[in-house]
Amino acid sequence: MTSQQLHSPFQQVDIDLGDRSYGILIGAGVLDSAHSYDGLPPASSAMIVTNQTVAPLYQARLVQAIQARYRTVHVVSLPDGESYKTWESLNLIFDALLSKGCDRKTVLFALGGGVVGDMTGFAAASYMRGVPFVQVPTTLLAQVDSSVGGKTAINHSLGKNMIGAFYQPLRVLCDLDVLRTLPARELSAGLAEVIKYGPIADMAFLDWIEASIEPLMARDADALAFAVRRSCEIKAWVVGQDERESGVRAILNFGHTFGHAIEAGMGYGAWLHGEAVGCGMVMAARLSQALGLVDAAFVDRLTRLIQRAGLPTVAPVLDTQDNVERYLSLMRVDKKSEAGAIKFVVIDSPGRAVMRSAPDALVAQVIETSCRG
Numbered sequence: 001m002t003s004q005q006l007h008s009p010f011q012q013v014d015i016d017l018g019d020r021s022y023g024i025l026i027g028a029g030v031l032d033s034a035h036s037y038d039g040l041p042p043a044s045s046a047m048i049v050t051n052q053t054v055a056p057l058y059q060a061r062l063v064q065a066i067q068a069r070y071r072t073v074h075v076v077s078l079p080d081g082e083s084y085k086t087w088e089s090l091n092l093i094f095d096a097l098l099s100k101g102c103d104r105k106t107v108l109f110a111l112g113g114g115v116v117g118d119m120t121g122f123a124a125a126s127y128m129r130g131v132p133f134v135q136v137p138t139t140l141l142a143q144v145d146s147s148v149g150g151k152t153a154i155n156h157s158l159g160k161n162m163i164g165a166f167y168q169p170l171r172v173l174c175d176l177d178v179l180r181t182l183p184a185r186e187l188s189a190g191l192a193e194v195i196k197y198g199p200i201a202d203m204a205f206l207d208w209i210e211a212s213i214e215p216l217m218a219r220d221a222d223a224l225a226f227a228v229r230r231s232c233e234i235k236a237w238v239v240g241q242d243e244r245e246s247g248v249r250a251i252l253n254f255g256h257t258f259g260h261a262i263e264a265g266m267g268y269g270a271w272l273h274g275e276a277v278g279c280g281m282v283m284a285a286r287l288s289q290a291l292g293l294v295d296a297a298f299v300d301r302l303t304r305l306i307q308r309a310g311l312p313t314v315a316p317v318l319d320t321q322d323n324v325e326r327y328l329s330l331m332r333v334d335k336k337s338e339a340g341a342i343k344f345v346v347i348d349s350p351g352r353a354v355m356r357s358a359p360d361a362l363v364a365q366v367i368e369t370s371c372r373g
């Protein structure tokens with residue numbers, strides 16, 4: 001079965017996953033349009049999960065858009081930030097669902113960035129062994145990556161996104177208008193994940209991003225619409241082949257092995273996820289060069305683009321005593337590691353990524369060079 005073609009005025013990208021297929025609607029005004037909610041399963045109640053920053057901006061609009069569909073619309077507003085992507089916050093969702101008498105048909109709406117989306121998805125996967133949920137991503141990063149593909153999780157102090165489940169949403173609603181209120185630093189963080197799709201899958205897209213980086217940074221509506229659409233198409237193509245990351249889906253983690261070490265090592269929230277991924281992509285590109293796969297010109301090109309997107313490219317020192325060992329030990333708990341051996345996503349040739357292990361000495365060299373800038 002393919003996903004249902006929705007009769008909406010918006011662009012639609014489909015994720016084809018048999019009976020778990022769904023559509024991503026992209027456009028200005030998606031949040032408010034009744035068309036966006038057509039065909040969702042009937043239920044007596046809905047629960048909007050959001051946070052204290054997004055709620056005052058968009059909660060009323062979502063309530064307004066869905067209240068005719070449900071007898072009751074509940075809201076739970078979580079504390080904001082990566083450092084709150086925890087069991088405690090997850091429990092706030094369960095507390096709200098149980099105390100409001102939500103049942104197995106209650107539809108959860110994740111209204112926020114990737115943190116809210118990942119936690120709501122995990123709550124939906126586990127509440128009463130699974131309830132339906134809809135992603136309403138409000139950051140660029142969430143629209144181009146985290147809301148799509150069904151990865152849900154919370155962090156553990158020993159590792160990023162270590163506790164979670166694969167659980168697909170019923171629909172993803174990307175309203176481009178909401179990106180207007182996003183802080184500039186968060187916009188840049190989202191651009192890291194947009195840039196990611198170029199070197200791993202589509203060099204023509206990388207050319208386009210290079211040519212369009214100023215309009216993207218200025219939030220030009222057409223540029224953002226194309227960036228979100230093309231990113232979702234590439235992600236849909238990858239996830240459609242390998243939903244549970246037994247193979248090709250791992251390429252979506254380009255830059256993430258180094259990046260997760262930066263996030264965990266600096267303390268969750270100190271570096272934004274997208275910032276850590278941007279810097280991590282520079283490190284992974286350097287590793288690809290050290291393995292003889294790409295040349296220095298490719299690494300320079302990617303580094304320059306990441307800088308132009310307003311992202312850091314000098315890696316932080318995580319430990320003044322033994323920085324390399326700290327990076328390595330954090331990377332050993334990465335989900336791609338096997339028997340303690342770290343696996344990296346490297347660029348095999350521009351536009352193609354593969355998984356490789358690498359000698360510690362080579363990785364150490366990359367860490368040292370990257371921390372010096």
Ligand code: NAD
Nearest residue numbers: 053113114115116138139141142145146151178181182273
């Ligand atoms: P985030 O959810 O923390 O949002 C960033 C900030 O922007 C927050 O302060 C948020 O409150 C605020 N915000 C959100 N929308 C806003 C808006 N429209 N206007 C003003 N402020 C707004 O961060 P993020 O970058 O969206 O997501 C990062 C998270 O996503 C990380 O936890 C990462 O692990 C996860 N992630 C998951 C996947 C996946 O496949 N599931 C992929 C990539 C990243």
Ligand code: GLY
Nearest residue numbers: 149151249252253
């Ligand atoms: N963001 C990586 C993935 O969805 O697989």
